[in-house]
Amino acid sequence: MRWVGNLRGELSLRNLQRAAIDGSLHEVTTGEVPSVIFGRGNDGRHGNFHPVSYRNIQANAEWARRLTKVHTSSRRAQPRAAWRWKELDCANSSDALLMNIFCYRRTVANAAMRAMLGIPSGLTPEFGFRPRIPLRRGGIDRTEIDMKLGDLLAEAKLTETDFQTAPVRLIERYRDYEEVFEPTELIQSRDAVRGYQLIRGVLAAYATGCSFCVLCDARRPEMIEKWHSVMRAVKSYALRSRLHVLTWQELAIALPRAMQRFLGEKYGIVP
Numbered sequence: 001m002r003w004v005g006n007l008r009g010e011l012s013l014r015n016l017q018r019a020a021i022d023g024s025l026h027e028v029t030t031g032e033v034p035s036v037i038f039g040r041g042n043d044g045r046h047g048n049f050h051p052v053s054y055r056n057i058q059a060n061a062e063w064a065r066r067l068t069k070v071h072t073s074s075r076r077a078q079p080r081a082a083w084r085w086k087e088l089d090c091a092n093s094s095d096a097l098l099m100n101i102f103c104y105r106r107t108v109a110n111a112a113m114r115a116m117l118g119i120p121s122g123l124t125p126e127f128g129f130r131p132r133i134p135l136r137r138g139g140i141d142r143t144e145i146d147m148k149l150g151d152l153l154a155e156a157k158l159t160e161t162d163f164q165t166a167p168v169r170l171i172e173r174y175r176d177y178e179e180v181f182e183p184t185e186l187i188q189s190r191d192a193v194r195g196y197q198l199i200r201g202v203l204a205a206y207a208t209g210c211s212f213c214v215l216c217d218a219r220r221p222e223m224i225e226k227w228h229s230v231m232r233a234v235k236s237y238a239l240r241s242r243l244h245v246l247t248w249q250e251l252a253i254a255l256p257r258a259m260q261r262f263l264g265e266k267y268g269i270v271p
Contacts, residue, residue, distance in 0.1 A: 003220050008033045008092060008159045010268055015091040018266060019047060027085075036091040039083050048089055048096050050262045053103040063103060066095065066127050094158035097267065098146060098215065099127065101251065104259055108149060112254035116246060118211065123150045131204035134175040141174070145204055153208070155201050157216040157223055158248075158267075166196035180206050185233035198230040202243065211242040217269070218247040 012028075015036040019026045024047030025039040038047035046054050057063040069087040088096040102125045108114060109121055129148035133141040147154040157163075171177055171186075171193050180203060187194045198214070205212035216223045227245050234240050252263055253271040263269040 003222060004159055004161055005033055007217065007219055008035070011091050011159065012036055014266060014268060015047075022047070025083075037085050037089045038091065039089060046089075048091060048093070050100050050104060050259060052258075053100045056103045056106055057099060060103075060106075063099065063125075063127060066099065091266070092159045094156040094160065094215075095127070095146060097158055097248070098154075098156040100262070101248075101255065101259065102147065102149075104256070110254055110256075113251070116251065116254055117149065117152055117213065118244075119150050119152050125149055129153065131208050131210075133200065133203050133207050135173050136175045137173075141200070143200060145201060148210075151210045153201060153204055153210045153212045155197060155212070155214050157214065157220070163194070163198045163223070163226055164196040165192050165194050167191060168193055171196070171199060174200075174203050176203055176206055180235065180239065181233045182235055183233075187229060195226055195230045198227055202230065202234060202239070205242055206239060211244065213244040213246055215246055215248060215251065218249045219268075 012034055015026075015038075016028070018024065019036065019038070023041075024045070025041045026047055027037045027039075029035045029037060040046045045051055049057070057067065067086060067088050070084060087093060088099070090096070102108065106124070108119065108123050108125070111121075114121060126148040127146065128144045130142050130144055131153065133143070135141060145153045146156045168188065168191050177183075181199070186199070193199065201212045201214070204210070214223075214227050216227075224245055224247075231240060231243050234243065248263070248267070248269045249271060252260055252269055255263070260271060
C-alpha cells in the first residue's frame with residue numbers, strides 16, 4: 001500500500017501542476033489522496049490525453065466508446081453542470097494511459113515496440129476484448145481484457161491496489177483451471193486466491209492461443225512479484241513462454257519523443 005499511496009500522490013501533484021500551467025478543465029476528488037479528474041475543454045482538448053492520441057480516439061468509433069464509461073464516483077460527487085465524470089477522465093486511469101500510448105498512431109508500426117511485444121506490423125488495438133473463457137458447465141466468462149493486439153492480450157495496471165482476490169469456488173468454475181494451474185502453488189488464504197485477474201488472463205491466453213502480457217509501473221515492484229507468483233503455478237512451460245511482464249518505463253524507450261515527454265510530465269514515466 002505504501003507504493004500505491006506514493007504513486008497516487010505523485011500523479012495528483014503532477015497533474016495539478018499540468019492543469020495549472022495549461023488551464024485544462026479539471027476537478028479533484030475528495031479523500032486522503034485525491035485524484036485529478038479531467039474533462040474536455042472548449043478548445044476540444046482533453047487534459048488526460050495527448051492531443052494526437054485524443055484525436056485518433058475520437059476518429060475511431062470503437063475507441064471513442066471507451067470514453068463513455070461513467071466514473072464510479074460520479075454520482076457521489078457534484079461535478080460541474082453537464083459534466084459527468086467518466087472512468088478515463090481520471091489521471092490515475094491505467095486504461096487512459098494504455099490508450100494514450102497505443103492510440104498515438106492509428107496502427108502499431110513502431111519496430112522497437114513491436115519487437116518488445118512480439119507482434120507484427122500494422123495491427124489495430126482492440127480495447128475491452130472479451131476472450132470468452134470457457135466454464136465447466138458449458139458457459140463462458142464475458143469479462144474483458146484491457147487490450148488485444150493480434151495474438152497478444154494485455155492487462156494494464158497503474159495505481160490499482162492489486163490484481164483482486166476471489167473465493168476458490170470462483171476460480172474452480174473455469175473449465176481449464178486444473179489443467180493449466182497447479183492449485184497448491186497459487187497463494188491461498190481463508191479459501192481465497194490472490195491474483196484473480198492474472199489467473200483469468202492466463203486462462204484467456206490458454207483458451208485463445210494468445211500470449212498474455214501485464215503492463216505495469218516499475219514503481220510497483222510488488223505487482224511484478226505477484227505476477228511472477230502466478231506464472232510459477234502454470235504447469236506448461238510452453239504456456240509460460242507466452243506470459244510476459246513489461247513496465248511502462250521499458251515501453252517508453254520505444255516511443256516517439258513527444259510521447260516520452262508527455263509520459264514524463266504527466267505520469268513520471270521515463271525510459
